Amino acid sequence: MSSCHHNHHNMDINGCDAxxxxxxxxxxxxxxxxxxxxxxxxxxFSHHVQNIARINNGSFGCCPKSVxxxxxxxxxxxxxxxxxxxxxxxxxxxxQSRLVIKDLVNADHVDxxxxxxxxxxxxxxxxxxxxxxxxxxxxNKGDAAVMLHYAYGAVKKSxxxxxxxxxxxxxxVELPFPxxxxxxxxxxxxxxxxxxxxxxxxxxxxxIDHVTSMPSVVIPVKELVKICREEGVDKVFVDxxxxxxxxxxxxxxxGADFYTSNLHKWFFCxxxxxxxxxxxxxxxxxxxxxxxxxxxxxxxxxESAWIGTRDYSAQLVVPKVLEFVNRFEGGIEGIxxxxxxxxxxxxxxxAKAWGTHLGSPPEMCSxxxxxxxxxxxxxxxxxxxxxxxxxxxxxxxVEVPIYYxxxxxxxxxxxxxxxxxxxxxxxxPDDYYRFxxxxxxxxxxxxxxxxxx
Amino acid sequence: MDTIGADTKISNTYxxxxxxxxxxxxxxxxxxxxFSHHVQNIARINNGSFGCCPKSVxxxxxxxxxxxxxxxxxxxxxxxxxxxxKSRLVIRDLVNADHVDxxxxxxxxxxxxxxxxxxxxxxxxxxxxNKGDAVVMLQYAYGAVKKSxxxxxxxxxxxxxxAWFLFPxxxxxxIxxxxxxxxxxxxxxxxxxxxxxIDHVTSIPSVPIPVKELIKICREEGVDKVFVDxxxxxxxxxxxxxxxGADFYTGTLNKWVFCxxxxxxxxxxxxxxxxxxxxxxxxxxxxxxxxxESAWIGTRDYSAQLVVPQALEFVNRFEGGIEGIxxxxxxxxxxxxxxxAKAWGTHLGSPPEMCSxxxxxxxxxxxxxxxxxxxxxxxxxxxxxxxVEVPIYYxxxxxxxxxxxxxxxxxxxxxxxxPDEYYKFxxxxxxxxxxxxxxxxxxW
Numbered sequence: 001m002s003s004c005h006h007n008h009h010n011m012d013i014n015g016c017d018a019x020x021x022x023x024x025x026x027x028x029x030x031x032x033x034x035x036x037x038x039x040x041x042x043x044x045f046s047h048h049v050q051n052i053a054r055i056n057n058g059s060f061g062c063c064p065k066s067v068x069x070x071x072x073x074x075x076x077x078x079x080x081x082x083x084x085x086x087x088x089x090x091x092x093x094x095x096q097s098r099l100v101i102k103d104l105v106n107a108d109h110v111d112x113x114x115x116x117x118x119x120x121x122x123x124x125x126x127x128x129x130x131x132x133x134x135x136x137x138x139x140n141k142g143d144a145a146v147m148l149h150y151a152y153g154a155v156k157k158s159x160x161x162x163x164x165x166x167x168x169x170x171x172x173v174e175l176p177f178p179x180x181x182x183x184x185x186x187x188x189x190x191x192x193x194x195x196x197x198x199x200x201x202x203x204x205x206x207x208i209d210h211v212t213s214m215p216s217v218v219i220p221v222k223e224l225v226k227i228c229r230e231e232g233v234d235k236v237f238v239d240x241x242x243x244x245x246x247x248x249x250x251x252x253x254x255g256a257d258f259y260t261s262n263l264h265k266w267f268f269c270x271x272x273x274x275x276x277x278x279x280x281x282x283x284x285x286x287x288x289x290x291x292x293x294x295x296x297x298x299x300x301x302x303e304s305a306w307i308g309t310r311d312y313s314a315q316l317v318v319p320k321v322l323e324f325v326n327r328f329e330g331g332i333e334g335i336x337x338x339x340x341x342x343x344x345x346x347x348x349x350x351a352k353a354w355g356t357h358l359g360s361p362p363e364m365c366s367x368x369x370x371x372x373x374x375x376x377x378x379x380x381x382x383x384x385x386x387x388x389x390x391x392x393x394x395x396x397x398v399e400v401p402i403y404y405x406x407x408x409x410x411x412x413x414x415x416x417x418x419x420x421x422x423x424x425x426x427x428x429p430d431d432y433y434r435f436x437x438x439x440x441x442x443x444x445x446x447x448x449x450x451x452x453x
Numbered sequence: 454m455d456t457i458g459a460d461t462k463i464s465n466t467y468x469x470x471x472x473x474x475x476x477x478x479x480x481x482x483x484x485x486x487x488f489s490h491h492v493q494n495i496a497r498i499n500n501g502s503f504g505c506c507p508k509s510v511x512x513x514x515x516x517x518x519x520x521x522x523x524x525x526x527x528x529x530x531x532x533x534x535x536x537x538x539k540s541r542l543v544i545r546d547l548v549n550a551d552h553v554d555x556x557x558x559x560x561x562x563x564x565x566x567x568x569x570x571x572x573x574x575x576x577x578x579x580x581x582x583n584k585g586d587a588v589v590m591l592q593y594a595y596g597a598v599k600k601s602x603x604x605x606x607x608x609x610x611x612x613x614x615x616a617w618f619l620f621p622x623x624x625x626x627x628i629x630x631x632x633x634x635x636x637x638x639x640x641x642x643x644x645x646x647x648x649x650x651i652d653h654v655t656s657i658p659s660v661p662i663p664v665k666e667l668i669k670i671c672r673e674e675g676v677d678k679v680f681v682d683x684x685x686x687x688x689x690x691x692x693x694x695x696x697x698g699a700d701f702y703t704g705t706l707n708k709w710v711f712c713x714x715x716x717x718x719x720x721x722x723x724x725x726x727x728x729x730x731x732x733x734x735x736x737x738x739x740x741x742x743x744x745x746e747s748a749w750i751g752t753r754d755y756s757a758q759l760v761v762p763q764a765l766e767f768v769n770r771f772e773g774g775i776e777g778i779x780x781x782x783x784x785x786x787x788x789x790x791x792x793x794a795k796a797w798g799t800h801l802g803s804p805p806e807m808c809s810x811x812x813x814x815x816x817x818x819x820x821x822x823x824x825x826x827x828x829x830x831x832x833x834x835x836x837x838x839x840x841v842e843v844p845i846y847y848x849x850x851x852x853x854x855x856x857x858x859x860x861x862x863x864x865x866x867x868x869x870x871x872p873d874e875y876y877k878f879x880x881x882x883x884x885x886x887x888x889x890x891x892x893x894x895x896x897w
Contacts, residue, residue, distance in 0.1 A: 049524040060525035060752055068522070072515065078714065079511070081492040082503035083842050087833070117734075120751030124734045132608075135578050154751065157739035161731065165575075264752060271521065272753035288604060290733030291560075291567045296600035308563030308597065309503055309707060310715040311757060390530070399526050 036327040044324075045426040052397040053431040057422035058216065058242060058368045059401060061265035070320040071270050074313035090312060094305040097318035101275045104322075104332070105259075106250045114276045114301040115315045116289070119241040122260035122276040123155050123207075125300065126237050127162035129287045130205055134166035139204050141167035144196035146189075146233070147207040148173045150215065155207065155239060168204065171196050175217075177405060178359045178370070182220040189224050193231045203233045210240035210247055210261075214403045216368045216420050217360045218247060225255045241274075242266065245332055246339075246366045251277055257285075264314070266367060266424070267332070268321050273314045276300070328425065335425060339367035343423035346432040347371050350421070353436045354443075359418050368422045370403065372415040373439060378448040379404055379417030387452040388417070396438035479770040487767075488869040495840040496874035500865035501659065501685060501811045502844060504708035513763040514713050517756035533755065537748040540761035544718050547765070547775070548704065549693045557719045557744040558758045559732070562684040563597050565703035565719035568743065569680050570605035572730045573648055577609035584610035587639035588648045589632075589676070591662070592617045593655040598682060602650070611647070614639050620848060621802045621813070625663040632667050636674045646676045651699075653683035654690055657846045659811045659863050660803050661690055668698050684708070684717075688779055689809040694720055700728075707757070709810065709867065710775070711764045715757035719743070771868065778868060782810035786866035789875040790814050793864070796879045797886075802861050811865045813846065815858040816882060821891040822847055822860030830895040831860070839881035 036044075044064035048054060074093075078085045098113045107113055116122050133139045145163045147156070149172045159170055173192040176184050196203035206228050211218050221238050228236045235257040243249050243261025245268075251259060259277040263269040278285055278300060287300045291307040305312075325332050344362040347369035351357050359370025379385050385404040392398040400419050407414035421432065479487075487507035491497055506514075517536075521528045541556045550556055559565050576582045588606045590598070592615045602613050616635035618628050639646035649671050654661045664681050671679050680701040686692045688709025694702060702720040706712035721728055721743060730743045734750040748755075768775050787805040790812035794800050802813025822828050828847040835841040843862050850857035864875065 047519060047523055049527075052524065054524070056526055060521075060529070063522055068518075075511075075713075076490060078503075079506055080490055081495065081497070081842070082714075083499060084492075084836065086503065117753045118751035120736050121734050127735075128733065135609075154736040154739075157737065158735035161735040161739055166578075262752070270518075270754065272751065290571065291564045292570075292601040292604040293563050293597040294600065296597075296604055308561035309705075310560045311713065311754065314754060393527065399524070 034327070035329055041425065048426065052393075052399055053434040054399050055421045055423070055427060055431050055435060056399045056401055057424035057427075058213070058265065058420060060271070061262070062268065062424060062426060063264065063270045064268055064324055067268055067270060067317055067321055067324055070317045071313045074316045075311060078311075078313070090316075091305060093316040094312065097273075097315055098275075098301065100318050100322050101263075104244060104249070105261075105275070105277060106252050107277055108252070109280055111299065111301060112251075112277050112280055114278070114289075114304040115318075116260075116274050116276055116304050118264075118272045118274045119152075119239060119260045119262050120154050120158070121289075122258075122274060123158045123237075123239065124162070124290055125276060125287055126205075126258050126260075127158050128290055129285065130168065131162040131166035132286070133204070134163070134168050139168070140202070142169050142199075142201055144169045144171050144201050144203045145205040145207065146171045146173060146192050146196050146203055148209055148212065148219070149175055150177070150212040150217070151207060151209060152213045152239065152241060159207065163205075169201065175212075177215045177217070178357065178372075179217055179364065180361065182223070182364065185217075185219060186223060186227070190227060190231075193227070193233065196233075197231070203228075203231070204235065206233050206236045208236060208238050208256075210238050210249075211242040211366050211368070213241065214401065214420060215359055215370050215405070215418055216242070216365065217370075218364050218366050221256070222254050229255075242366060242368070245336055246368070247336075251279070257281070263318065263321070266336075268324055269317060270314045273318065276304075336367065339423045339425070340365070342427070343367055343369050343421060346423065346429070347421060350419075350432065350436055350439075354439060356415055367424065368420055370418040370420055373402070373417040373419055374443050375413045375415050376443055376446075376448065377417060377439075378450060380449060384449045384452065385417055388449055391452055392435075392438060396434070396441075398435045398438050400435060477770075478772055484868065491869065495836075495842055496877040497842050498864045498866070498870065498874050498878060499842045499844055500867040500870070501656070501689075501708065501863060503714070504705070505711065505867060505869060506707065506713045507711055507767055510711055510713065510760055510764050510767055513760045514756045517759045518754060521754075521756070534748060536759045537755065540758055541718075541744065543761050543765050544706075547687060547692075548702075548718075548720060549695050550720055551695070552723055554742065554744060555694070555720050555723055557721070557732075557747040558761075559703075559717050559719055559747050560715050561707075561717045562595075562682060562703045562705055563601070564732075565701075565717060566598050566601045566680075566682065567605070567733055568719060568730055569648075569701050569703075570601050571733055572728065573611065574605040574609035575729070576647070577606070577611050582611065582647050583645070585612050585642075585644055587612045587614050587644050587646045588650065589614045589616060589635050589639050589646055590650040591615065591632075591652055591655065593620070593658060593660070594650060594652055595656045595682065595684065598650065606648075612644065620658045620660065621800070621815075622660055622807065623804065625666065625807070628660075628662060629666055629670070633670060633674075636670065636676065639676075640674070646671075646674070647678065649676045649679045651679065651681050652685075653681050653692070653702075653704075654685035654809045654811070656685065657844060657863055658802055658813050658848070658861055659685070659809070660813070661807055661809050664699070665697055672698075685809060685811065688775055688782075689811070690779075694722070700724070706761060706764065709779075711767050712760060713757040715754075716761060716764075719747075779810065782866045782868075783808070785870070786810055786812050786864060789866065789872070790864060793862075793875065793879050793882075797882060799858055810867065811863055813861040813863055816845070816860040816862055817886050818856045818858050819886055819889075819891065820860060820882075821893055823892060827892045827895065828860055831892055834895055835878075835881060839877070839884075841878045841881050843878060 102110045237258040238256040240261040245266030263273040289303040295303045350371045356372030385402040403418045618631040678700040681699040683704040686704035706716040732746040738746045793814045799815030828845040846861045
């Protein structure tokens with residue numbers, strides 16, 4: 001176990017990657033001539049509480065000091081002379097951010113890019129529009145919306161609040177976990193679409209995660225979108241809360257109608273900024289921001305750029321964030337590749353140390369991976385998993401989310417708990433060794449989660 | 454114009470029990486320092502649009518932002534909910550609500566409006582209201598609110614009625630009688646009036662509305678629910694939920710109560726019926742009550758909502774707290790408004806008792822303000838050429854009026870303002886008149 005400790009070259013943040021895909025590199029700004037040094041990197045994240053194993057970038061992301069500083073400048077600009085800011089600067093600033101995002105995600109037109117607070121807001125925008133389509137009779141009552149069983153909890157609530165409430169019929173795609181190959185996901189998805197079309201129903205919307213949250217698995221979205229087109233699904237909405245910086249995000253490649261990704265999780269924006277991509281098509285999508293203000297009817301991107309007086313600074317710093325990203329070798333592509341490599345390596349190290357397994361093959365994970373926890377811990381429910389998480393935070397200074405997986409029938413000594421570890425530029429091998437050792441200690445102490453109830 | 458003037462009468466009905474008035478009142482030097490980030494040498498007489506935020510509150514906000522970034526999981530699980538609750542408790546006391554359950558914190562009045570109107574839309578769509586039932590609003594309702602009514606009420610089959618009243622306005626009576634007429638129109642043909650939306654103080658032209666009286670009339674006339682838009686509320690007029698008696702009331706905290714942008718509240722009176730209000734951005738807490746839903750609408754920056762207690766501490770460094778600030782602002786803005794009207798030979802848009810911390814002042818007719826867009830161009834001209842920041846309202850002249858006043862400036866007064874700013878505005882307009890300037894010159 002300790003031999004990993006000195007293999008720093010595997011975890012070198014500024015490592016050289018031979019293959020850098022340059023399809024999606026934005027044209028401006030250029031890669032910085034001076035790459036960020038280790039010292040600078042430490043300083044950028046020196047505000048993170050020290051001495052904890054912060055291996056949960058997936059939940060709330062991170063924001064470097066230079067971006068925080070840029071954000072505070074924007075906040076102050078507004079407060080210094082808000083009228084002037086509102087009339088002369090805000091719209092242009094938001095447009096600059098949208099242009100950066102358009103290039104990053106390979107969209108055709110900047111009109112297709114709206115900036116919103118987070119993926120939760122983007123989901124509300126799309127789903128409210130679907131609700132109106134049901135209510136105004138464009139869709140028939142009982143027509144279906146398909147989503148993954150592992151869709152994010154908040155999205156499921158949004159589907160309930162807008163689709164079910166408006167008369168739509170919601171179908172969940174059951175996915176196996178652990179998962180062994182993309183074909184398992186594809187076949188389940190096909191089955192769900194069949195259910196959606198039973199009794200003359202139409203499938204009006206498919207909501208597909210690009211990377212599920214818990215348990216975290218990369219979904220073959222491009223293939224699923226193709227199947228949706230073949231099977232006559234009206235629209236596809238890809239929820240890539242874990243998107244830019246985590247997986248390849250290319251709008252033309254993926255081919256979805258709607259696509260949302262957070263920018264504060266894996267793209268270093270302050271909380272919170274996200275984009276909603278809406279593919280230009282011959283039909284008019286009647287999407288509106290639910291907080292209606294002066295710009296109602298002027299297009300979603302313009303509506304979203306003014307939803308009343310509030311702090312837009314997190315959305316205005318996007319160009320500065322890109323400058324930060326480009327201080328790393330290979331920019332966002334380089335960061336993504338190195339995170340993936342590191343998290344797989346650490347995941348395999350943990351699985352080996354605990355005698356468990358990974359939740360998915362390495363090629364089906366992103367900058368996060370699921371690692372089985374020893375069965376002897378006795379993780380027996382969602383609430384127990386949360387209690388164990390709290391125990392790890394309070395007693396071992398480890399921050400990591402735990403997923404409870406109901407065991408299959410008749411399995412002896414099942415693994416019922418999986419940790420979702422993340423890797424981002426500020427992480428170090430020691431973070432994962434600390435987690436390894438914490439679990440080993442719990443096992444050695446014959447700890448079971450019953451003790452937490 | 455002494456900002457820290459002595460007020461003998463301080464109404465203490467609404468003073469929150471905590472925090473106590475600061476034993477050391479803020480000094481003039483400290484006050485200057487607190488707002489030293491404001492661009493100097495401009496007449497910033499438009500607090501009504503975007504408000505202001507003192508340095509000590511900015512600093513407190515940045516601490517909150519950092520707390521989250523330091524260890525976000527811990528912040529989310531162990532601190533956020535409690536701190537939002539603290540802010541809600543402060544607001545509850547400030548507005549004299551019964552239960553903290555009645556107070557939800559949202560970004561702004563625009564969001565609060567979307568919440569109430571989306572709920573009204575569902576009631577139309579799910580047949581609880583009949584198609585064609587009415588919603589009554591004021592003609593001078595805020596533009597964004599009118600769009601929200603279109604997006605939710607009209608789209609769902611409701612019929613929107615505007616209550617018109619003349620501006621300049623001379624008495625509450627004029628507003629009351631027009632409102633009654635609008636309610637009658639609302640009830641014509643067996644319609645029911647499902648919602649009345651009433652501004653506490655209209656935005657532009659800015660006039661305080663006798664909401665308590667109008668709500669009484671609504672109850673007499675069988676209006677289902679009343680929603681008061683108090684965007685210009687706390688710190689501008691008296692805001693007491695029990696006194697006013699509305700079903701829903703929204704107020705901002707960044708305009709007159711020193712919070713950073715992005716803090717407002719929506720009050721929903723507890724009643725026997727269950728109001729099915731939801732935040733339109735649906736997240737994990739859906740179904741747990743509006744206040745709880747609004748306290749988590751996905752990952753974002755809640756710091757503006759977390760500094761409410763610190764903003765109140767700042768308020769209480771002034772003699773008389775929020776009541777004292779309000780009274781002195783009112784006194785000062787009336788004095789400055791009368792000074793300007795006299796200097797220009799015009800008039801005020803409403804009597805002094807019908808204004809808040811803002812007042813409308815007629816601009817000389819000779820300027821020839823002839824449309825909304827011209828008024829906006831004049832505003833830009835004043836900003837760029839005279840360093841005066843003030844919104845201008847265009848009022849369509851009545852028929853046959855000779856040399857009508859068609860433009861009114863809405864001046865505001867808040868704790869950072871000084872007489873010189875209003876003199877600067879006076880002199881700017883006088884210069885335009887002397888130079889025989891007309892707005893036709895701006896119509897490029």
